[in-house]
Amino acid sequence: MIWKIAVSSRFYFVRVLVLTGAGVSAESGIPTFRGKDGYWRNLDPTKLATPEAFAREPKLVWDWYRERRERIRNAQPNAAHEAIARLAQRADGFLLVTQNVDDLHARAGIPAQRMVRIHGDIFATRCSRCDFSYGGRGGSPEPPGACVVQSTNRRLRSIAATSERDLNVPTCPKCQALMRPGVVWFGEQLARNELERVENFLHGGACDVVIVAGTTATFGYIIDWALHGSRDGAELIEVNPEETPLSRFATRLVREPAAIALPRIVDELIASG
Ligand code: OAD
Numbered sequence: 001m002i003w004k005i006a007v008s009s010r011f012y013f014v015r016v017l018v019l020t021g022a023g024v025s026a027e028s029g030i031p032t033f034r035g036k037d038g039y040w041r042n043l044d045p046t047k048l049a050t051p052e053a054f055a056r057e058p059k060l061v062w063d064w065y066r067e068r069r070e071r072i073r074n075a076q077p078n079a080a081h082e083a084i085a086r087l088a089q090r091a092d093g094f095l096l097v098t099q100n101v102d103d104l105h106a107r108a109g110i111p112a113q114r115m116v117r118i119h120g121d122i123f124a125t126r127c128s129r130c131d132f133s134y135g136g137r138g139g140s141p142e143p144p145g146a147c148v149v150q151s152t153n154r155r156l157r158s159i160a161a162t163s164e165r166d167l168n169v170p171t172c173p174k175c176q177a178l179m180r181p182g183v184v185w186f187g188e189q190l191a192r193n194e195l196e197r198v199e200n201f202l203h204g205g206a207c208d209v210v211i212v213a214g215t216t217a218t219f220g221y222i223i224d225w226a227l228h229g230s231r232d233g234a235e236l237i238e239v240n241p242e243e244t245p246l247s248r249f250a251t252r253l254v255r256e257p258a259a260i261a262l263p264r265i266v267d268e269l270i271a272s273g
Contacts, residue, residue: 015093015207017229018084019222020258023214023240025104027259028075030068034216040064050186054128058169058178065181069122072102080213080258081108083266088114090270095201097225099215101183116194118221124182127172133182190221198225206232209269213239213258217246237265 022032031037033045040048043064047053054061077085085108088094096115098105101122105115126133170179184190202225210229217223223246230236230249238250239261247253254261 014091015205015209016087016091016095017201017207017210017225018087018094018096019210019212019215019226020084020096020098020100020105021213021215021217021222022100024080024084024098024258024262025075025078025100025102026214027078027080027257028102028104030072030075030100030102030104032214040067046186049183051188054178054180054185058180062169062181065122065183072104072122075102075104077104077108078259080262081105083262084211084213085109087266087269090273093201093205093207095198097198097222099219099222101181116197118184118190118194118198120181120183120191122181122183125170125179126182127175127177128180129177130172130175132172132174132179135182202228207234209235209237211237211239211262211265212246212250213262215240215244217244222246223249239265 022030022035026032026035033049039045041064043060045064048061048064081104084096084105088096088110094114096105096110097118098115099119101117101119103121103123106112121135124133124135171177172179207229210226212222212226215222217226226236226246227249230251235252236246236250237252237254238244238246239254239256239258240247241255241257254265
């Protein structure tokens with residue numbers, strides 16, 4: 001493994017890529033998608049997180065997202081999020097690509113420029129038709145009765161709930177279409193600018209270490225990025241209690257919960273650097 005010495009004379013990893021999924025937030029009490037607690041009111045989350053479900057039953061989909069927002073607001077980053085944040089501080093080149101729409105990586109201290117939230121942000125709300133959107137962690141219950149929001153043309157506006165329907169399914173103040181959570185649903189395209197950030201990192205030089213933690217790696221792009229990042233001899237570490245399609249490519253398999261394994265792995269990497 002190649003290391004370089006920074007001016008401060010502390011050792012820094014050259015380049016590290018970390019890919020995370022729902023398993024990393026499991027020990028913060030956020031159910032995984034495909035785990036035993038993933039079902040909500042007996043409904044399969046992989047069927048709820050779709051444009052079709054939203055078109056058919058927007059209130060049901062919003063109810064699910066409101067409950068998830070509430071749970072995430074009350075959750076705390078765990079030792080896995082903290083270990084990854086520590087690695088981000090020590091690495092010279094670092095990118096975290098998370099599929100998680102919660103904000104626990106950010107709250108553990110990963111700066112936005114070192115993280116790509118490839119499936120979006122659960123606390124963002126955007127119009128299902130036009131470019132209007134607003135972010136922030138919102139109040140409870142959601143959406144708030146009235147909130148000041150910023151439109152994409154930077155004019156502040158106020159959204160006020162005017163009816164029972166508005167309280168349950170917010171509408172766009174610009175075009176009156178339904179507002180939706182700012183996440184990527186099944187069958188939707190990934191945001192081009194976020195994709196470019198991942199590709200720029202991968203093309204910006206070889207990685208020394210790639211860590212894939214807490215994901216079933218069901219999406220081809222997650223496998224592609226892990227393999228691309230590790231193709232020049234990087235160590236490919238998978239942290240997952242279960243086997244995944246990526247397991248056979250890993251140079252190191254750690255079959256433990258992320259909150260147990262990652263602090264130790266990060267300590268080892270820092271010590272060996
Ligand atoms: P999944 O729910 O598919 O998988 C969670 C993974 O975490 C599984 O492989 C578990 O074995 C593992 N796991 C569970 N507990 C763990 C722990 N304590 N430590 C480490 N690993 C643990 O979640 P994702 O792979 O993130 O996409 O799912 C990927 C995407 O599919 C999600 O972002 C979402 C989903 O449907 C969209 O909504 C587009």
